[in-house]
Amino acid sequence: MPPRSLPRPRPDRRTMLRYTAGTAAVLPLAALAGCSGGGRDPDTLRIAFQQFGSGTLMEQWIQRTAEAYTADFPERSIELVPIVASENDYFTKNELLMSSPRTSPDLVYEDTFILLADVAAGYLQNVDEFVESWEHWDDVVEASQEAVTAQDGHVYAVPTHTDTRGIWYHRGVFAEAGLPEEWEPTSWEDILEAARTIKEQVPDVAPMFLFSGMPQGEKASMQGFEMLLYGTEDRLYDEESAKWIVGTQGFVDSLTFLRTVFEEELTLSISQSLDPNIGESIYSSILPEGKLGILIDGSWISQNWTEDAPSPWPEWTETMNVVRMPTQDGGGSGWVTLAGGWSWAVPKHATDPEISTSFIEYLLTTENSVQRAIADNHITIRRDVAAVEEYRTYSPTAEFFTGLLEEAYYRPAYAEYPEVSSAIQQAMESVMTMDKSPEAAAADYDAAVRNIVDEDDVEEAS
Template identity: 50%
Template sequence: MDAHRPPPDARPWHPAQGHSRRDVIRMIGGAAFAVPIASALAGCGGQDTASTLRVSYQQFGSGQVMRNYITEVARQFSQQRPELAVDLVPLVAAENDYFTKNDLMMSSPRTATDLVYEDTFILNSDVAAGYLRPIDDYLADWPQWRYFQPVTRDAVKAEDGKRYGVPTSTDTRAIWYHSELFRRAGLPVPWQPRTWADVLTAARTIKRRLPGVIPLNLYASKASGEKTSMQGFEMLLYGTDSTLYDQDARKWVLGSKGFLDSLGFVRTLFAEKLGPPLNSALDPNLSEQINNAWFPQGKIAMAVDGSWISSAWREGASGEWPQAAQVMRMARMPTQRGQAPGMVTLSGGWLWALPAKASRPDLAWELLKVLASTENMTDFTVADGNVTVRTDVAAQPAYRNGSPFIPFFTDLVKNTTYRPALAPYPQVSNAIQIASESVMLGGSPAAAAKAYDSTVTGIVGPDQTMREA
């Protein structure tokens, strides 16, 4: 998501060249030193621990946006507190592997970092495991907390009613479409479908009039992981009259018509060859193929995806595409039949949290406040191509003018839905991916839904499920 260089107004501080990804960048009094991660972790219980704060985060391949952001913040903090060092601990790992590494580090006082970067959907799972510290007392005395959107404040609240993190940014989802291909196919621009049928009609028109162009991508494989759950299946399900989890009953919903209809949409998409070829749909690198090649080369007309994908088209990015702002358009994902509220969008997002087994939460909170300053969060959000969760950042000219696509996706936040931030969700999500891939490969939606119901019952127990009325 951050495989592009930050724009000039992000003003990143660049660390010295030649450091391995296995290095920790240590900031001491504003100066940088590189030490191997293994050495840093081995010394967690050493005598310099009291003067060192450690920050762990996910390093996305060769991307530098997160590294530059935290390194600049570490420099600022070390200048304010020259007696303290800040160690950056980048974990180079795919998404699920990153969560596993994080949990292993947080499980012991010897390896727990002072600040950790968390995905909102894993929050309750880590709270239930005792890995995170509630921060309500800190938030109560932090003036900037009032700038966070109410829905994002709730996203960091666990089942116990306490808050465990400070959101950094969020994302929203919609249908991206290639306006030049739409015009060539005789479709209207701008385009806004009202129902699922409208989306399929546009896809069928593309297939008929533009042979060789892929009409629509909707992630549907296990290889695409959470993309299949969020950008794919749940963007359908939340547009039906059904839901994944009943908040009032506090139970997972089984046997729903909306679940079956959503699988039916996936089946139709691939049975009519309106989606990518199966060998591509099963490729874990499908998103990179779409964003870096197919859209810029005019090989795909539509994709249900997130607000961040335009970062692939920026200057210096892997899919650099100067014409993207003129060619690419967005449409809100419609509900199944056009029923209220008429659109669907889902949000994820990341947060900074304080591990429960780290020993210096007060100092970690001081560092977190620098990470979350208006200026630093504006620079980071613009550089990463994400959507802000804060009204103060949204008002900054650098944010408003950072991308031609951002205003559209920012406007969706007020109507967004978050995934159930519950401990079983990662396993439920995996069951969704299995069901989706099954119908993509030709399986029966009814059989896939039945298998999903059985799997979820096994995950959460019969008393935590309910049948749709």
């Protein structure tokens, strides 16, 4: 592994950023599969990342960083591999690329929920030496350090940011429905009652939406189901016993809430809900056009409405409001949020890991991290970034969502979690389509968990 800083040649500002064919390379998997690992130029850094629909914020961030990087290292070039895919498809395609020296990127953007599964599959190498000498590792909050540390004690990625979740609601829809402008639900029933009021008073508007079903991937598990489950007394995993929990009432109750939403037609249609691109439609048109009242979603979504976004919506700051997600009956702290995050990781077959980690250092300077947070509505996991006034004041919702982080729950992102998450999505889909009752879907989930993990790693709820 490399030291924190590499010797840097005298900058040549006349050096042009060297992209494949002069621009960011969008390489299909078939083309990459034909590349020869032995013939790759070690000075060409191939970077794979998810491109969300028509958004190019990630590409712009990497391009800006690459300009500074190649000015300092003119003999090196950057090859971008944006993967335009839904969440689940992105993970699959990324793993396919990493599985072979011929196709492997040199740097990959990893959701922390999939990270340990990719470590267990042997796709990634640790970055211990880099983080030990990187000047900002101690700025990273402990929870985020732990999220990229495997059970073997090694660090396998460098975290970039986190996120939290709550309820977004449309002030105009609420006003038309006669609901309070400053709405503060204290239970799931409060949410349902607001949705019922919108349905009755504003019938051409979808009352609410939460991501659900297999096509929505991890969004369904985290933004949808776990925001419900963690508002009950039950969890997916018992950290003390190190066992996955099955047979919980909270699981059934969460599915029952979902069944109510679809049974009473308090949300978008089934076909819309199962559309893997529904999120982009919600952000670009459904919400801005006042066709949705309540959305359970994350801290980052207002990035879709900035001046440089594909669908700018400057009025969102006056039109939308945010509130904490209540627990099932107002118990506990009274509210709940889930936090996640992304990271940069070095694949096992990276051409030159030293070059890979040197680029991470450029990507994650304090200044670059502040600007990235502002552009993409991120919540920082670094103390140096949080101390910058520009970060603290960049968005009307920044303080609200950052304030949720201290008491946020995190997914049990062990190697088995992606399969467990898929079982959650299947349970949701069977309930929302009326194929199975909440109890039957929960029983199917319990059986799936017992097949995914060893029997010794499962416990029945008492």
